[in-house]
Amino acid sequence: QSVLTQPPSVSGAPGQRVTISCTGISSKIGAGYDVHWYQQVPGAAPKLLIYGNSYRPSGVPDRFSGSKSGTSASLAITGLQVEDEADYYCQSYDSSLSGYVFGTGTKVTVL
């Protein structure tokens, strides 16, 4: 079960900027826990995109950026490309559940 809320879908034309929000209650993001982001291309395993709210692993293009404020976090994709079509998930920690939680997932479509 997912307890971090994301929009089901976002879309944009090639070259545009899109953002994906990840909203959690106070026991999660608002409690100061880090947020991480994953990209899952259809038929493939998830891939780490952003860790520690805003850090990119080596090899991830700088078109992808993450931020966190209060009880929400965001992933931004600038210069949208066709290969960015995928599902995106945020992930954090929930002290009330004593466990790791994922967002509901967002499908990005390039128009």
Add this chain to the structure above:
Amino acid sequence: QVQLVESGGGVVQPGRSLRLSCAASGFTFSSYAMFWVRQAPGKGLQWVALISYDGSYKYHTDSVKGRFTISRDNSKNTLYLQMNSLRTEDTALYYCARASGWGDTYYFDHWGQGALVTVSS
């Protein structure tokens, strides 16, 4: 390069057991915590279990507590998930994932390709 290869998936009847394995290579397996994360067909991601680098700490999500057990053999660079009393709602693609960070900051920096478990009569 880091590689995680799951095996052991299959079709099983409700109430039966299955053991998944994850063979790790390309990194010092004994230095990393490891997770199992699952994804039901067409659904999102759910963490299943966590094991510390040395196997001394294990934690399972509530829905599998008492039925699933995570373990590891650092001499074989292999992670396991023993799944007992399987239910239809356990049907999913099971990924093993390497964890980086610590405790409540854990994130998953490498994933296997997944092992499909189908629980059906």
